[in-house]
Amino acid sequence: MMKCRVAAFILSVGLVSFYQAQTITGKISDAQANIKAYAEVILKKDKIIRSSITDENGNFRIDAPEKGIYELDVLVDGNIVYKQELNIYGNINKNIIVKKETEYNIQEVKLTARKKIVERKVDRMVFNVENSIASQGMSTLDALRNTPLVRVQNDNISIVGKNGVSIMINDKIVNLSGTELTNYIQSLRSDNISKIEVITTPPAKYEAQGNSGIINIILKKNPDLGWSGSLSTSYVRRSEDGFSNNVNLNYQSSKINSSLKLRQYDNKKRSSEVNSIEAINSLFSDDKRLDMNNGIGINFSSEMQLTDKSKIVFVYDFADVNQNMDIRNVSDYKTFSTRDSLLSTYAEHRQNAQTHMVNLYYDYKIDSLGKKLSLNANYFSNNPENEINFTTDNLTSISSKSFRSYNYTKYNVWSAQGDLVLPFKFTTFETGMKFSMFDNKSNLKYYRVNEFPVIMPDGTNLFNYNEENYAVYISAEKILSDRWTAKGGLRYEYSIIDGESPLAGTNQKYNYGQFFPTAYLAYKQNTNNMFTLSYSRRINRPFFRALNPNRWYTNPYTFAKGNPLLRPSYNNNFELGYSFKSKLNLSMYYQNVTNSFSQLVTYTEGIKTIDYANMYNENNVGIDASYYDTFFKIWEVSLAANAYYTKSKNIIPQIVGQKSFNFYYSINNTISLSSKKNVQLFMNYSQMLPGTFGNFKSDGYSMLNIGGKISLMDKKMQINIFFEDVFKKAISQGQSVYSDFIMKNKNYYDLRSFNISLNYSFGNSKVKGANKNINFDERNRAK
Template identity: 75%
Template sequence: MKIRITAFIFFLGFLSFYNAQSITGKISNDHQIATPYAEIILKKDKITKSAISDEHGNFTVQLPENGMYQLNILLDGNIVYSESLNLNGNINKVFTVKKMYAGQIQEVKLTARKKVIERKVDRMIFNVENSIASQGMSTLDALRNTPLVRIQNDNISIVGKNGVSLMINDKIVNLSGTELINFIQSLRSDNVSKIEVITTPPSKYEAQGNSGIINIVLKKNTNLGWSGNFSTSYVRRSENGYSNNATLNYQNQKLNSSLKLRQYDNRKRSSEVNSIESFNSLFSDDQRLDMNKGIGINVSTEYQLSDKSKVGFIYDFGDGDQNMDIRNISEYKTSAKTDSLLSTYAEHRQKSKTHMMNLYYDYKIDSLGRKLSFNVNYFANDPTNEINFVTTNRTSQLSDRYRSFNGTKYKVWSAQSDLTLPLRWATVETGLKLSIFDNKSDLRYYKIDDVPIILPGGTNLFNYYESNYAAYFSAEKKISDQWTAKAGLRYEYSVIDGESPLTAEREKYKYGQLFPTAYVAYKPNNDNVFTISYSRRINRPFFRALNPNRWYTNPYTFAKGNPLLRPSYNNNIDFGYSFKSKLNLSLYYQRTSNAFSQLVTYVNTIKTIDYANMYNENNIGIDASYYDTFFKIWEVNVTANAYHTKSVNTIPQIVGQKSFNFYYSINNTVSIGSSKNVQLFMNYSQMLPSTFGNYRSDGYSMLNIGGKLSLMDKKMQINVFVEDVFKKAISQGQSVYADFIMKNRNYYDLRSFNISVNYSFGNSKVNGANRNINFDEKNRAK
């Protein structure tokens, strides 16, 4: 029945294809070079319609009635083409601009009309190419300058959101952690047109996660040939770290390809101090050496089959080691008396090889913007994690040796089709998606005397299978020059099957949910924009949170997953306001139901770290950002987030918390010299004490300072900066349980000295095949 409904939606879209009344065209100069970002204005009596040509010079203007229209084309605010058109049905033609030449047109960016910050109906846009502070650096550094985006400890997030998906050209980047940071750092900001911050994702995107989306839109080009860049960086924390990235691009009339290589070898020292305070108490001190290294290769090829169709293939391979050496001291007490004092030395050795493949096909149905696309994805990862540890009881001086081995196999498939239909009454998007997860885990836990002996309960297998079926429909309508509306509905149906063959335990269930989205934007004039949006989302558990296998850190402490864990749901309402594209305000409300998190229990000196659906939470707050340039050299970006949160526990083991929370950041960039080849920056951020769930954070602060030097006509950039100058980015707080308080004080070696060099060669305007694929499910394989 659901398939028939979706097919009927497609059929209605195709019927409406013939009802469109519009003027469609392409703008080029007299050398037949496309003219991007030109402004097209059509006037008839009291009717005024406008559009901006895309990167290829194409545009479409929907018109309410036939008749005689005056057409004007503007570049950089100047009229470069004018014509009277008698519209009687659809028009499709090429407009040749003869008043500007090829060399001139390539330099046109409409900087006088294109603002640094723009507010759209469903997103905020940061035009990187117009930002002084964001030129001549890596895209990772440009993200640091983007309003509402926060980067801390190699984690990218949106202020007010508990997660983020990162896309390039509307396609999800299928990397995570250190590899994602290295990949983004390898991209130059000079090749980035804009960064879109989507706090309320439309129904086209996965409903998974109460996260926002950051979409990096790369510049398009008409130049052919070779290009590339090489970057190398050094970071000094308590230990040394290195990374290297190289990119080679080639483009001709039909073929667009890219080869990316990455390598990293980072070491740092981390400290995790935890205590459980009750009548029976525990103090634990971990001093850890993290050793992460790896290599990766990404091959992208896109071939233009015709003017209307193209096919592409992407393969990405990563080979990484995530190793840790941990020295732990654990003290167990009854009242004030020490029962035992244990010291443990553990060696964690995790190896991981990932393979990701994608095949896609895009077909432009016509010049009006109707298009059809297909994507097929495959992801595989076979990580192995071996832990060897020796625990010594300092009272008895007896030592025991243990070994834990966990092998996991992740396999994820997905297939998706999308159809875009610009119709007379609205622009329609609709599509279907199928995702399949097939994950297996094998646990072995030994005590080693003369020979390894498997301990009771130390062997387990866990097989997990999940299939998701999704269909969506959305429509966007520009009601007038002042009003724009967009609405969508996504349906997702999931089948879950998890089993432990050795224990004969099995959890199998099915569920289906609707996820609506709605947006309205009102623009009374060029200085003010008002928006309102609503969305419903789901947060499905990741594989490790479901896996009941145990991960031991010493004989009395282990972590495991919960196969009975269920998804949580979020409802989000957002009221936005933008003034002169400099000041942006957002008043929001978020309701989280059935939220899950880590649950710690401490019984008979055994500490267990598990997962459970624990609480419901309400957040109401306001985001504010201000972006401006003073004296043409000083660029300022201020972001603030104030909100009140209240968590109500749904299980008796925890105590929900409530508080008023406040976060702010101030980024300053000053350019020196007429060519602005030298830039200095100072960025400061602070989170005041806050809460979520049953956790109370003491807050943190961070100061980063540095500078950038551009050489060789800005083909080479040298960046030097110090992060967390005063070593204040400490994660400290307490989790409140019914029977005890668990405190933590963690520091992950954030204070660092960083230096990087990026050199570009060849034709710098060739971006290569930088398309990435919408493969959200891969992020849950962890």
């Protein structure tokens, strides 16, 4: 009851009404009624007092610090298109019709008003893609490779210094993961992107789940009506061939904005995983793997403008995915130097999964001052069927055994959320609440296959898992003066967990509630120097497979399973940032992680078990640095580095904590060979030096990517060609330190590749289509 009262109190605070602001609001459009999204609005009196950027619908809001006479300017692409003197003595609401930029002398603001490539905000770093020559005419995935603080390796996206990342488009989470997420992002074009926001310490509005940051992709919006579309195809050659194809169709009218996206892929690659357990009883294992992943997907989204103040969005996504593997394994078991047995195993993994996702979103603008109510509801289902057939030959005793493992899992996830934005003169409030529920079931059967299948000991198990999460938050942002901006928030989350193994007669039921505060402070000394300070607390809840005790066998003596006793880990993040001319960005940070969980390997009496456990606490202190600049108008350079000291302390006796200094850096270069920038070459290099993570010591890696891109037919067709991991140096190699043995590994996942892609845009290229994505973070834990 007390927890419910606390949650109700937090929400009620956000709904308190304050006195009205002395504010200028309105909408900006041109003489043809075309709205001006992302225009810059400046309020000045001898010098710039306030500035603001219009939203996707051309709306703006700017506060005057006191009554008096001001000049109001509007700039588009760095050029003044409107000027007016205003006598401000109260709230003003006006619709502005801008004129042609040639009617004003644009030289006076040309150097100061144009958008910079990189900008630092109070709670995020902003990369203005539309101003970057290196990020035009390519897929969104390729544009992310050029974004400061973002790392893309083997199509896996991460933020430097973070364990994970969530992808948003226009402030809404993309409800896809893994290969499906990669193919979806690959289908979006960078020409349609206005900016990419990198949020390293997410505000209270966003889920507290995961020690992860957020990448928010903001798309351009244009009111032009009609049809548009694009066709894209790509080919990648690793050790095997891979293909992907995408079709996008967009339609926009005065009331409806819809998109239909079709995706298909068929990729193969060969991977190698070599690991050894070195102790009195040792094990050497060598996997040669062929991955065969293919799938199709469809995404339909439609946005309907109900009234001038309200709109509704519907999104449906379907995917049919096959993730198959053929694995040949050799395992050598020894006591001291004497061989006990030598096993050869051939395994066929076959998994098919069909996913359905439905999202419904409603947005209501309460007034012209920016008050807004947003409601959304989401449903996701996934029913993967996994079958493993393997035969193990004992080469020392000349015997053979065959087995079959069948696992059927059913995921269902529901969520509902409401958000309220309340701008007042005192501050801008955001508040809301969210409910989510997981209902997951898993059925395992494991057979010895002779003439008739025989159930093995521990070969059958059922696991039912139910989780309910309740969340409420409030945040406030205040411009304290011309130089100071503050933002703070508090989120409360309450969880009820119920995990049951009916056949074993065990049940894990518990609940917990936690507060997650966030705080930000920004100081803009002048136009060249800006300082930021931030803090956030987050939680990392286990995903379903890490909790599921069902066993996944790879040979008779090696299996992986989950741990229903696994508990969440918590993370505290502190960051001090500095930006110089929006080109050089520095960030000093401290991270404290408690109760961190990871995979735990045990090796007892010849049985290798891969489990999950809460293993260690960890402290990281370091600095991020990035520099972005353009030289001679044709050479764009991006430099990034991350240096930090890490120390982990074990909380279970099986592992040994580690400490080390870690260093990562990258250098990205793009050169335009023509004045129209339709032919470009690039060379990107990154390296991770040896370091530690938890109880793992990494030997480091490096990667060199080179390539080029050509734009044809007035940039309606783009051709991209690049080589990834040219020297085959992106090898995951190192050792995990346990109290009674050392486990070494050397893994390579076929990263060296040749890639070529073609994209053709047709129709009205200014029509961007509906790209609304609903805030549905929980979907990513259903794996």
